[in-house]
Amino acid sequence: MTRRTYLIKRVLQAVFSLWIIATILFFLFRMGLPDPTSVLITEGLNAEQRAAVRAQFGLEDPLWRQYVLFLTNAVQGEFGTSFSYRAPVSEIVWERLGNTMVLMLAAIVLAYAIGVPLGAWLSWRRGSSTDTVGIFVGLMFRSAPMFWTGMIAILIFGVGLLMFPTSGMRTLPYDADGFLDKIFTLDFLWHAILPVLIVALYYLGSPMLIMRNTMLEVYGEDFIEMARAKGLPERDILYKHAARNALLPVVTQLAVTIGLAAGGQVVVEVVFSWPGLGREILNAVRTSDFPLAQASFLIMAAFVISLNLLVDILYTTLDPRVSFR
């Protein structure tokens, strides 16, 4: 199989996955609800809006017509109007997705920036008490539920020491001209430190442990023996020879983690009142704002799938050994 056919196949597969998820979503919402119309009617919409919504969703149509309409609208990026915000769903979802991604990406970058060198260092000190403590702490943060560490962090640094704000992305009230304007401020940074740190601590364990384990494997390879025989300093062997060769599994893990980042960590957003997509889904389903919930989930899934796809494509260029099955 050539690279081109592999890529085409991979893209088709992603589109297929997305279609299946959209279908599951469509029928899940219609199955879980007693009657979608009753939810729409009880919402405080006026007659015109109600008619518009009805027309938009084609609620009198048979189920298959609704399904086709839902799919065609979704493909065009048209998700209707949110009940609670009275605004186009896509606008809200994109903004929230941005907020989630800022938080998650910052945390993941931080986790890998610290975790990878830390893992390499632990492998160098293997068997020592530093190693044991490092593994223990890494696994501990991996085992502690994030909402709990978040609560404890708020208690200590927010409520106790009054060092950081305990909720939100910015000090209210504020108005920003755009997304970049919103996040490139000290105020934003000040709000982001605690949640980013909590997510980063959670993610820290896996790059650290993977790096440590692959480093240990690399140490057994011949070229390390060779470097030792040449009399290179241990530090050079560690960082120039071994670490470079141990990075691939870490990169794989990074790709998977970034792929799932759009899914976000709902609990962290809830605990820190971070206006992200996960929290929006929770609110939307609770307030029966189904257009918003449906679209949020679909876009989130689309993001996860396309990131996975991107990672796979990148991989074909990064690692020539990948076979196109």
Next chain:
Amino acid sequence: MTLPPILRAAMGPLRLMVQDRLAVIGMCVLGVIIAMALFAPLLSPHDPRHINEIEDGSVLVRGSDVWELRESLGPLALNDAAHHAGQSIIVGRSGTVWTRATEGDWARVDVETEADLNAVDLNADGRAIVVGGLGTILLGNDTGWQVIPAPEADLRSVIWLDAVTALIVGANEEIWLLDATAGNIAEIDSPVGRGFPLNAVALDADGTALIVGERGLAIRYDPDTGTAALERIGSSRDLNHIHIAPGGTALVVGERGTLVRRDTADGAWTTDPAPDTRALRAGWIGDDGRAVAAGRNGIIMEWDGAAWQIAPTESERHLRALLVVGDDWLALGSDRFVTRLSPPSREHWFGTDHLGRDLFSQNVHGSQIALLVGFLGATLVVLIGTNVGLIAGYYRGRTETILMRTVDVMYGIPFEPFALILVLLFQPSLTIVILAVSLLTWRTVARLIRSQVLSLRERPFVKAARVAGASDLRIMYLHIFPNVLPLVFLELAIIVGVSIIAEATLSFLGLGPPQSISWGGILHDARLSGAWRTAWWWNLPPGILIMTTVLSVFFISRSLEVVANPRLRARQ
């Protein structure tokens, strides 16, 4: 020794676990937590859902800026106190009597009754009279206590009229005159005669007695004429207590923050606005204008000369009596009160929550849900994942394509939000939580097992079995499966941890099964109540328990990773 292949395959991982020190620690910790879940009802000292009430002989002392909680006088509520010439006496429930001389310690005195003692008074000779439920009347002096026979009645208050006669009032409009020397009782006709409860009596400056009761009832008894007459003090609320200072200044307190005051012996009664509307049980006023009132939920009000102010107190216990000796002010209680948000104590090891429920018992019971979801979820995940992996890897072709494309689709579904939607759409229940966890986690297991099976199916022993005419099912489950079993064990261990965290997450978001107690649910309650910012004992233990459980499972799974990665084994 020959074991069946399945068992032999299962022995390997076990041996690995025993060799790893961290895994052994993990197994011990997990064992403790499993034991905790199994014996939860025996281990927990309280019902985790029961709102705990406590009765206590509480003593609050007026400090410089706050009424401080002193060491309690036993586990029974204190109802009334009296003081005369350096001698103090407190009475309470179930025959509780405490005495002290001037500044000494309180000493418990034995009396021959188990009845609730409601009121006490001391006369000039230092003679005490105590009245209580079941028509209890006790006379006490330095030599001992003497029970006066009386008809059964709920006696509420007592006052010495002179050295030998005392006036007693009761809940069924009883007004009795006791001759302490003869020990006989004379009943006095009430001007109402409709069975109204009378709550308190006090001696006025002119030697008459003023009795107050429910619905604003006030009766004046004149010992000279021996008659009782109605008096108006301008309130229609239930009046609980009356105190009259020697000079005639008087204070009556009652339900819903009722405060009625009289400045001089022949002055008019005025109703003061109260800063709180909780029931007041006791009041005290001095001729110098100082006044204080105490009541339910630890409420204490002090008169600053112009208005009543709420005094800060250290506790929310119900207060029933005041004892003022010079500058030493005591407030006494307490009926059954709910121990809301109490920090860890001997009674509640992990403290209590906002409803006064025992948190230790909740944490112990929480282990049941965590382990149930953990193990059941993991079993289900491994069951689905292993079978999908086995079938896909063994049959290949179209079966494999369909199954593995399904796995690919599953990878596009973000876990947390999907679980949220599932639970919200289908009413939160334990089944849905377990299903949500398992529906999305089997994908990893299926991929791992399939890749293992792909290499195994080309091995000679599989080919040999096929040549020998073994059926597909037989090859899959009897020949290949034992070889992937170590991997299955590894995944099982990892997913137990994943499931426990997932359940805690859903419960924390308030999507756990209602009526059940789980660690995540305790944290949900803490966050919802808003009290978690102060009550550290509420949110610390469940998180530590989740972390410990998942950590021990991780340690066990780490020892099994050698199975999945034989290169690690070679180096050990």
